[in-house]
Every structure is written in structure tokens, then in C-alpha cells.
């Protein structure tokens with residue numbers, strides 16, 4: 403069983419539409435769609451936006467559906483000049499950019515008293531996902547690297563610069579590290595896949611409005627193809 407989380411309805415509806423034998427379970431104000439996607443058993447769910455919603459959702463997938471892998475699909479802001487709107491980022495690991503206990507000597511992003519700053523993704527799945535995206539979305543570039551997450555829509559060059567310098571991530575979004583953190587606690591493999599909708603700077607809100615649909619379309623094409631080739 404594979405768990406697939408998108409924060410927003412647009413990010414999962416293109417998957418739910420093509421699922422078969424769907425049954426629905428409601429929990430924590432979320433609707434879990436269990437069924438088959440290209441013969442593969444999956445649970446697809448919209449978590450809602452932000453790290454708390456994403457964490458609750460990931461834990462339910464593990465407890466109630468015994469998922470073996472969690473994939474987080476959606477959109478993100480680019481933090482790297484090589485990565486354009488429409489391109490795809492696949493996680494090697496994830497970090498909470500808004501966790502700050504530096505006053506106690508912890509590095510920025512470190513959850514105090516946890517044994518890791520970066521939550522590693524399933525590296526085999528990441529490599530496979532890159533190959534799949536290069537095959538099915540050849541018009542865009544695919545990058546493997548770090549994802550930074552926080553409960554903030556990043557839309558200023560100052561904030562973008564701090565996150566870039568602190569962690570060296572490829573993109574920023576609002577759920578991935580929470581899912582990665584829950585996966586880490588439960589020893590569950592995970593992957594984050596994000597299509598770029600904006601550049602997380604002063605033009606981010608305008609770009610987001612214009613490019614969100616295109617970014618969602620790229621990630622839906624990718625997700626369908628990944629599951630088809632599972």
C-alpha cells in the first residue's frame with residue numbers, strides 16, 4: 403500500500419479521478435481515498451496546508467492503512483537559480499526551515515534532542531522517480547536534492563536568502579519536512595516530489611497564481627506514471 407499526500411485538492415484530484423474500486427474513510431477532517439491506481443493499492447488524501455495537517459495525515463496513513471511508503475506530491479517555490487517554474491524537484495532529504503532553537507546552541511532547523519537535522523528520503527525511490535519524470539515530462543528539468551519546509555509562504559528575497567544559506571535546499575514548501583519527520587519516527591520510507599510554481603521571492607504570489615495549474619499538471623502526470631511503473 404502506497405500513501406499519497408497532496409496539501410490541496412488540485413494536487414490529488416487528478417489521481418482520485420483515475421482510481422478504481424475506491425472506498426472512502428474520514429478521519430481528522432480528512433478524506434482518505436483507498437483503491438487501485440494502475441492496479442497498485444494506494445490511499446490518496448488531501449492533508450490541508452501546513453506542517454501540522456501534513457503530520458497528522460502521515461501518521462493516519464501509517465496507523466490506519468499500514469502504508470509501506472508515503473509520497474508527498476505538490477508544488478513549491480524554487481530556491482536555486484538553475485530551477486525554473488515548471489521544473490521538478492525530487493527529495494533526497496527534508497528539513498524544517500522554521501525550527502529555531504539556536505538560542506540553546508542547536509543549529510537552525512534542528513528539532514532539539516532529535517538525532518538528525520535532515521530527514522533522509524528513500525534514495526532508491528528518488529532515483530527511480532527522477533528517471534520516470536525525465537521519461538514522461540521531457541520538456542522540463544528534474545532535480546534531486548533537499549526540500550525545506552515551514553509554516554510560511556516564502557515571498558521575499560531576504561527570507562529566501564536565509565533559507566538558501568542555512569540549508570542549501572532546492573525548493574521550499576509547507577508540508578514535506580513534517581511528512582519526512584513522521585516517516586522517520588515510524589521507520590517508513592518516504593519521498594517528496596514538487597513541481598515549481600514560483601521563485602519564492604518578491605514575484606512569488608503573482609507567479610503562483612499564473613503557474614500553479616501548470617505545476618499541478620506536471621506533478622499529476624508524473625505521479626500517474628510513477629505508480630504505473632511501480
Ligand code: ADE
Nearest residue numbers: 477478479555556575602
Ligand atoms: N508552495 C509553492 N510556493 C511556495 C512558496 N514560495 N513558499 C512556500 N510554499 C510554497
